[in-house]
Amino acid sequence: MSLGVGVKGLGLITCVRSQLVRPTLTTQSQAHLFRPTTTPLIARSLSTIKTPQQNFRLPFFSSTSSSSTYFYPSHSFRCSRGIATATAPPPPASASASSSTSTPAIPVIPRSLPYWLYGCSALVFGIIVIGGLTRLTESGLSIVEWQPITGILPPVTKEEWDAEWEKYRLSPEGIMMNANIDMHEFKKIFYMEWGHRLAGRALGLLFVMPTVYYLTRYKLPRPIPMKLMLIGLGIGFQGALGWWMVKSGLDQSIVIDNSVPRVSQYRLAAHLSAAILLYLGMLSTAIGIQRDARFIKNPALVSEIALSSVKKFRGMVHTAGMLVFLTAVTGAFVAGLDAGLVYNEFPYMGDGFVPPTSELLEDKYSRTGSDKVWRNMLENPVTAQFDHRVLAISTFTFLMTLPFVARRLPIKSTRRLTNLTAAAAITQVTLGISTLLYLVPIPLAAMHQAGSVVLLTCIMALAGSIRRPSRMLPHLRNLKSKVITKA
Numbered sequence: 001m002s003l004g005v006g007v008k009g010l011g012l013i014t015c016v017r018s019q020l021v022r023p024t025l026t027t028q029s030q031a032h033l034f035r036p037t038t039t040p041l042i043a044r045s046l047s048t049i050k051t052p053q054q055n056f057r058l059p060f061f062s063s064t065s066s067s068s069t070y071f072y073p074s075h076s077f078r079c080s081r082g083i084a085t086a087t088a089p090p091p092p093a094s095a096s097a098s099s100s101t102s103t104p105a106i107p108v109i110p111r112s113l114p115y116w117l118y119g120c121s122a123l124v125f126g127i128i129v130i131g132g133l134t135r136l137t138e139s140g141l142s143i144v145e146w147q148p149i150t151g152i153l154p155p156v157t158k159e160e161w162d163a164e165w166e167k168y169r170l171s172p173e174g175i176m177m178n179a180n181i182d183m184h185e186f187k188k189i190f191y192m193e194w195g196h197r198l199a200g201r202a203l204g205l206l207f208v209m210p211t212v213y214y215l216t217r218y219k220l221p222r223p224i225p226m227k228l229m230l231i232g233l234g235i236g237f238q239g240a241l242g243w244w245m246v247k248s249g250l251d252q253s254i255v256i257d258n259s260v261p262r263v264s265q266y267r268l269a270a271h272l273s274a275a276i277l278l279y280l281g282m283l284s285t286a287i288g289i290q291r292d293a294r295f296i297k298n299p300a301l302v303s304e305i306a307l308s309s310v311k312k313f314r315g316m317v318h319t320a321g322m323l324v325f326l327t328a329v330t331g332a333f334v335a336g337l338d339a340g341l342v343y344n345e346f347p348y349m350g351d352g353f354v355p356p357t358s359e360l361l362e363d364k365y366s367r368t369g370s371d372k373v374w375r376n377m378l379e380n381p382v383t384a385q386f387d388h389r390v391l392a393i394s395t396f397t398f399l400m401t402l403p404f405v406a407r408r409l410p411i412k413s414t415r416r417l418t419n420l421t422a423a424a425a426i427t428q429v430t431l432g433i434s435t436l437l438y439l440v441p442i443p444l445a446a447m448h449q450a451g452s453v454v455l456l457t458c459i460m461a462l463a464g465s466i467r468r469p470s471r472m473l474p475h476l477r478n479l480k481s482k483v484i485t486k487a
């Protein structure tokens, strides 16, 4: 076959038509970016066309509006014969006029990419929930080794289970808390932790394999490749961080000191924070891509978000996001110190809103004298709970002002999202207080943890609704005009 073509199913007709209407020639250097494959259907369509040999890139033109010509890409190929305009219907006047205008384009961002990122972030959300349940059911220390490859399979034979159980029985938790559990109970906590680790591995595969595909198959505009690689590295780092956290709960000094066999609250907070950041990184990349596409479709949006009221509100939303994140981190310290089991009342803590200073700032947590304040904040359950309360209520109050401020904004979706964010904040605080009053029951505590991620998601969507065009937008516009000039 004389033609080397690579075209994906549905885009075929659009591609051919669009190319005929507005031929967009690529330079030799650009053409190598696209991998040729052979599709009989397109080959048949093109075999009737006779022009000098040229390298063509057929862009995928969205047909929704005359100005929305973004997302080139998956339909690019090297065409050995080229395409004759002679066989094509004459281009409509409006189309040829628009080809010479600066119709913006996003080169080589496949439409599937943001949806895949949404899928991955949903998986991270699921893993965060499983992780919370693993901690709450006290299953997290049941696997005492880290075997990234061989650990994929759980023990099968009786001998394998016995060996696994034996290792657990020698761990601090096995000695101090679970010396009398039977094999059935051991299997329950084992499977919980194994499921959490397996989900992490699945995320790794589901992220890394498509990333490699997208990076090799498309020329993604900057900074998307960098972001994908950072997120990929983040997933690997998160796995290592998880094991580093578990290791802190397997330290034999716990038995010697007769302390509580649990993981370090510092490492737990690091693990949870990293998971949330990964989640937000995926979400923000996907939202950013779709947002840029909207700017290209509807450039009027740019002037809307340039209003000073929108700018100020954007600052407020970013502050809200940071406050919620910080509250979640202090929540991880509450969870890590089992601080939800003291002062199970609200709004009081003992006789007043603030517990006695002697309890908030205990000398026993200080090692050098000068570290008394921060060590109490991060190691004393009473202080950790107090900090979480104060921060949570401040964050809540701030979030509740957003719908009132947003009333003056001209963007309807933003106003709606502020209401949704306020609703999520009310739910989250209600869940937090209930978790405390009922002495941390597993379902409430798990919902409270998931609620913090839901709240962050609302804020991320809210920030997306007033997000500025990303750095790649001017780059994309430049690129598009260069391509048109060369053509």
Ligand code: HEM
Pocket (backbone or CB within 6 Å): 132, 135, 136, 272, 324, 327, 328, 329, 330, 331, 332, 333, 334, 335, 336, 338, 339, 340, 346, 388, 389, 392, 393, 395, 396, 425, 428, 429, 431, 432, 433, 435, 436, 440, 445, 446, 448, 449, 452, 455
């Ligand atoms: C904006 C509001 C809030 C956010 C974002 C938030 C976030 C969090 C997070 C992320 C955790 C860690 C969960 C885990 O790792 O399992 C947590 C734990 C906790 N939070 Fe909140 N929280 C908020 C409000 C509150 C309020 C108002 C209270 C009650 C006064 C509260 C009480 C607790 C308790 C008792 C825990 C420990 C639960 C456990 O041991 O699993 N939270 N919070």
